[in-house]
Structure formats: structure tokens, C-alpha cells
Amino acid sequence: MSFPDDYVQEKVPEDIQSYVIPLTDDLKNSFGQLDEGTLIIYGAFAGARPALENLAKMKSGDVVLATHVPAKHRGLEDMHAWYDTRLRKWFEHNVEAIDNGVNIRRIFILRRDDLIEPGQSCIKDARSVEIMQMHEDAGIEVYLTWLEDIERQRDVEDSILFGNRLVQVNQSAWDKQGHNEILVSVNSRIISGYRRRWNQWQAAGRTLSEVLQLYSEPESQAIRYCVED
Known part of the structure; x- marks a missing residue:
């Protein structure tokens, strides 16, 4: 398969072209002119294949900068999806890459009220904390940024930077058929x-350890979870 010639100003590398899924005319018209070396993939969980293949190409010492933005989609439902088969597989490949010397840094971008009880100094979703700690324990550098603290919130998207070689960006939420649009450049x-942008989002937040310190008991260092009535 090849990407339509009128959607790139310059030939896209063959290893990128191989990701392309045929687009309907309506979808083609909606994308407009793309920058050179850039294409849109559309399909069921379209980003899975290129993400796995590009991660496998990373070498020891390479750096992957990733964001996961539940705040722009389904909130904690997206966060909890790390326990589902698709994201669990992606996480396992992350661990394998780390074992091979790749450095992975991930920013989780959440709405403060999704995780912190308004007006209280306690965390109301232990499962999300467990997921982020799972990443940290695997050797991933984990950061947590509140969407409200980002100046240009409309620019925030799920993205993965594979060193200086390639960026992959989730440009839409999944529809009912599990289809979405992925920009690869x-x-x-x-x-x-x-x-x-990644550096700005990181600067707007804190490391996971620093955030949890704010919501931990001073003496025991136990995380302060909200107690349900």
C-alpha cells in the first residue's frame, strides 16, 4: 500500500509507508495538506503496529519521550486501560526495551479532580496510582502533570517521540469501532x-514520587487515600 501522492510534499520513507491503511475519500478531504515526511494512519487501533515496530528499532542509550493523556479522552477509564490486553502488551514491550538499555520517560496528564478529592488532601483513585507505580518500578521515568497547569491545553495529545527519528501522535479518540487517526512523521x-511541547508539559508537572510525597503521611510516608463513607 502507498500513501496518496497528493498528501505528502516529498516521498515518505518506505518503512513508514508500510503502516498505511486505505482512507476513504471523506477522510482524505478532511486531512488537507500534510507536511513532508508525514502521513495519517486510520484504522482499528491504528497506532499499535508502528509503535511496537519503532520501539523495537531503538538501541541502548536511545530515549523515548511519551505522553498518556486520559484527561483529554475518557478520564480514569483511559488510565485503567493499562490493565487491558492492548496497553498491557505495549507496557511489556516497554519493559523489554528498558532491559535492552532504552530510556523511556512518560508523562501522565490527568485532571486534578479525577485523582485528588476536591477540597481534601487525599487521593481518591488508588488504581491509577498503582498503574503509575508499575511504570516507575519497571524503570520508566514517570511524571504527573495536571491538565489545568498546561498553558495551551488544546495542544495536548497522546504522543511518542522515538529519539530524533520519528514522532507518532494520536490525533483522535477511538470511535465505536475502535478506529482512530494517528499522525506519523x-x-x-x-x-x-x-x-x-513534551519538555513544557514535563516542566508543568512533577515526578510521580514528588506528587505522591504531597499526599503522604509525614511520618509513615503512607499514601493518603480518601476513605469512603
Whole structure:
């Protein structure tokens, strides 16, 4: 399969072209002109294959910068999806990459009220904390940023930067059939732009350990979870 010629200004590398899923005319018209070295994949869980393949190409010492943004989609339901088969498989490949010397840094972007009880200094969703700690325990650098603390919230998207080689961005939520749109680009300008955004989102938050310290008992260091009535 090849990407329509009128949707790229320059030939897209063959290893990127191989990800393409045929687009309907309506979808093609909605995307407009894309930057060179960039394409849109559309299909059922369209980002899974390129993400796994590109992670496998990373070498020891390479850095992967990732974001997961439940705040822009289904909230904690998206967060809990790390226990589902699809994201669990992605996590297992992350662990394998770390074992091979790849550095992975992931920002979780949540709405504060989804995790912290308003007006109280306690965490109301232990499962989300468990998921983030699972990532940290696996050797992933974990950061937590509140969506409310990001200046340009409309720019926040699920994204993965594979070193300086490629960026993959989830541009839509899944529809009822599990289809979504994924932007894949080897364009250096686009990669630099997403790296800059990632750094800004990281700076707006804290490491997971720092956040949990704010919601832990001073003496025991036990995380302070809200007690249900």
C-alpha cells in the first residue's frame, strides 16, 4: 500500500509507508495538506503496529519521550486501560526495551479532580496510582502533570517521540469501532515541535514520587487515600 501522492510534499520513507491503511475519500478531504515526511494512519487501533515496530528499532542509550493523556479522552477509564490486553502488551514491550538499555520517560496528564478529592488532601483513585507505580518500578521515568497547569491545553495529545527519528501522535479518540487517526512523521521540524511541547508539559508537572510525597503521611510516608463513607 502507498500513501496518496497528493498528501505528502516529498516521498515518505518506505518503512513508514508500510503502516498505511486505505482512507476513504471523506477522510482524505478532511486531512488537507500534510507536511513532508508525514502521513495519517486510520484504522482499528491504528497506532499499535508502528509503535511496537519503532520501539523495537531503538538501541541502548536511545530515549523515548511519551505522553498518556486520559484527561483529554475518557478520564480514569483511559488510565485503567493499562490493565487491558492492548496497553498491557505495549507496557511489556516497554519493559523489554528498558532491559535492552532504552530510556523511556512518560508523562501522565490527568485532571486534578479525577485523582485528588476536591477540597481534601487525599487521593481518591488508588488504581491509577498503582498503574503509575508499575511504570516507575519497571524503570520508566514517570511524571504527573495536571491538565489545568498546561498553558495551551488544546495542544495536548497522546504522543511518542522515538529519539530524533520519528514522532507518532494520536490525533483522535477511538470511535465505536475502535478506529482512530494517528499522525506519523519523520519531519525534523515536527519532531522538534513535539519535543518542545513534551519538555513544557514535563516542566508543568512533577515526578510521580514528588506528587505522591504531597499526599503522604509525614511520618509513615503512607499514601493518603480518601476513605469512603
